[in-house]
Amino acid sequence: MATAAVSAISLPVVLMVNAEHLRLPSRAVDVEDYQIETAGSASAALERLQRRPVPDLVLMNVAVPGAEGLQTLQWARELHPELKVIMLGSASDARSAALAVRMGALDYLSEPVQQAELQALLQQHLGEVAPAQEAAVDGDPEIINLSDGASFLCASPAMKQIHAQACVIAKFDMPVLMLGQSGTGKEVVSLLIHHLSPRAKYPFLKVNCAAVPADLLESELFGYEAGAFTGATKAKPGKFELCEKGTILLDEVGEMPPALQAKLLHFLQDHRFSRLGGRTTIQADVRILAATNINVEEALAAKTLREDLYYRLSGFTMRIPPLRERKKEIPLLMTHFMKKNAAQFSSPERRFSQTLLQACLSYAWPGNLRQLENFVRRYLVLGDEELALSELRVSQRAPGDMRQAPLAAKDSSGLKFLARSVKKEAEAAAIAHALEQTNWHRQKAATLLKISYKALLYKIKQYELHPPETEQVDAL
Template identity: 40%
Template sequence: MRKKPLYPEKSSMKPPRYVAAGIPVPENGIGVQFKGVFSRIRGEIAIARPAVGIPEPGMNLKNRVLIVDDDVVMAKYLASHLSRRNFEVNLASSGQEALRIFRSFDPGLVLLDMSINGLAGAELLERLKRIKPSVAVIVLSANKDPEIIFKASKLGADDYLAKPVDPKELDIRIVKVLDSQRLHTEVTQLREQVRRQSDFTMLFGTSPKMMEVKMTIEQVADTTATVLIRGESGTGKEVVARMVYSESSRSDKPFVKVNCAAIPHELLESELFGYEPGAFTGATRQKLGKFEQANGGTIFLDEISEMHPALQAKLLHVLQDHEFSRLGGKRDIQVDVRVLAATNKFLERAVEEGVFREDLFYRLNVVTIHIPPLRERREEIPVFLEFFLNKYSEYYSKHPPMFSEYAVTRMMDYAWPGNIRELENLVKRYVIVGNEAQIIRELSTHKPIVSSMAAPSVAANTAPASTASVSAIQPSGNGTEFEMPSLLEIGRRAAMQAEREAIERVLAQTRWNRRQAAKILKISYKALLNKLKAMEEQGKGHPKHSHA
């Protein structure tokens, strides 16, 4: 006796189809002919997926579709159709609603009716593409006017579909658009990979110290060990992290970067671990954290020393047990993530001061890679100069001459407190301005450290001397006689002037990011604010001197 099929779908209009595990078996897949193929596995019915087309559930943002249509019946019909194909769908019936949902939902594909209420369809398309240029847009319209199709294409639409929409044709168009989007992403990633490989080659130029770093990377890259990358600001810690990732067996999996200093500690927990709807005011939908996004791959925690102690405990739990719970969540989530961390702080001192957990420090410090500052590998400066000059000459379509031997010598003698980042910005300014004399004056102002092997240059001798002579000798009250201040006073003024120049230089380097400047200067943020206030008051008038 023939058995009845399991889970027949109730329908009086069509022959029954079959459902296994709640997933309907369509007669057609997305863009390919597909017949439900059943096989017995442990007494259960399994469905063979088509070779291409139907996306795996919950994969990425490309599976999120926003349907913008004021025809509610049509919108719900399309939503039902796409939901059966494992897309996460959201609906908007007006331009204003579409913009609001688009920002929070972050879809990979938009189905846009050109004749919606509120904003004109063309204007909405333009604004969506401005917010997220990579989003795929398929325009829907009952009007087959070639002018509308041309305008939509010019504004960035990826495809056009006439209404009423044929579901089979929609499936074909979606596959076509998403394949094109995937190809574009792969090309972009390949270009980025080539660029990074160039960065790697440049970073490990000719210095023996950097060759040691490279050897360490090669030894630890293909393991799952946690790596702590240490070095001053601007030395290339992220480049090293990306090299560890690219040389590992996880290089085809996600690489997720989190700057712990750039995100307020109140928000960092939800950024790292995600949240459930209702976890806090404004949490209207589930959000995946960075650890979930990096599952199977690598997460890079930059400025790890800035993480709040309360959050350090949760990070320690992830490192030990490879699981965590979202904010507002009731269950633990298992993850397989390799952790790379970086800091420009002396973590041992932070542990002594009680601002960094000792147990977390030992968990992170499995393998340490220390990147030496640029002043300890000066032989690489000419390599960096040539690399950045070629890079930004091509970028800005300008071709200034190579630096003169004198300019290179001055750069070799300079201390480079901002390391490679400071050198890169200097070369960038030179390419834009094209004035080598200005660059040399800038180096003189920044108080370069002249090596004992090199003879002091004329500029280095004359500029500070003239400043010292002006500040050291002050006219007396009658304007004819001059009094010489004490050596102690001269030293105090010179120290204040040097401190002022250092602060101004670092602030310019960080674009007046005072917190970052305080880190580079190795003083507290409050101390920097007090010094800036004192400098401001000092600038309002000249210091008064008492006379006998």
């Protein structure tokens, strides 16, 4: 049964679901700051959640009598989609942690819960009573400085959610697969996970599987012994060995040759491998993150991405939204990129006029944040607003214009990759533009693009295009 605390003052209400063992009032927090209520079962929790006032925060055990797995969390979120929930569970239950955060939990604390950590979390989420969260997000970016001058900025609800997911998943040593179009920030989010994880003081290495020739990739990752192949005069450790205790990002993992994918899968299973030409088995303690901008379903169907590897890598999947789905971040990112690049070039910052800001807000940014950063950098260096505006106008009018695309494409991935990425960017931009023009009337957009309705639906899916206000919900 839920026990409602009686209080005349309107203090934040914390509902503890099967979490009485935390003895919150006496040990964790100052009892005068919160109204504590308890529910010992799923039905008691749901009964309480249907009454007013809705609790400001719920502390919920993963195991709740009367419900399977995370069902109570799911029901609670269905009743109140904005409900703040912090889950408590075992440190070894990475799957529940991953699922809980997917389902919108703010955090996952592993037991035994550190009282200071719990207290800090409660203060963070309840400290300032009833701030209008949605109103604050747009003007209130959070910037986390990472290594090598990189930083992670988030302000939109979708990116704050990515941040929250990274905070939780960082604590669990499981692979994470980052999906998203080119330039959306997959590498930055990988760095963020590393930065937030216990591995932060060890190396973070990136291997671009598309840039390294297929026959070299295996030795790059696993190393080789002397005599393993012609020219291998000395033994050389691979990235997995060099990255001991750290994190490795396998970028463009979908481009890895299938035979090597099988070897990687074995490594993921027991973290043991042999160097090329080696007989001994080596154990490496390294966390694997992977990123790709390919259409995973297509790659699985075409068997260019092994299904077993995909399931192993996607223990937790993060989908980084394209910039056009978080347009309100554009001015914040522009200021951020201006500051960052001005400092790098020891040059004074330039201001953006309203006209330029407006033009940037209505542009589709097919190359996402990388394209935006390049644009800001050019504006900083050249200082020519007319030129900047015309650059946007030209590529808006003719999204297939090749002049824009190479700027947004990768600089280190070879001509084949560049050509493919230019084609994709141009196609995605043309489709996004037609959809914007027709206010997402798919039939009209298909006519405008001179393709069939079915082909358009396929392309929308392929390029993960969404109407502007659509919230992205990841499949579990």
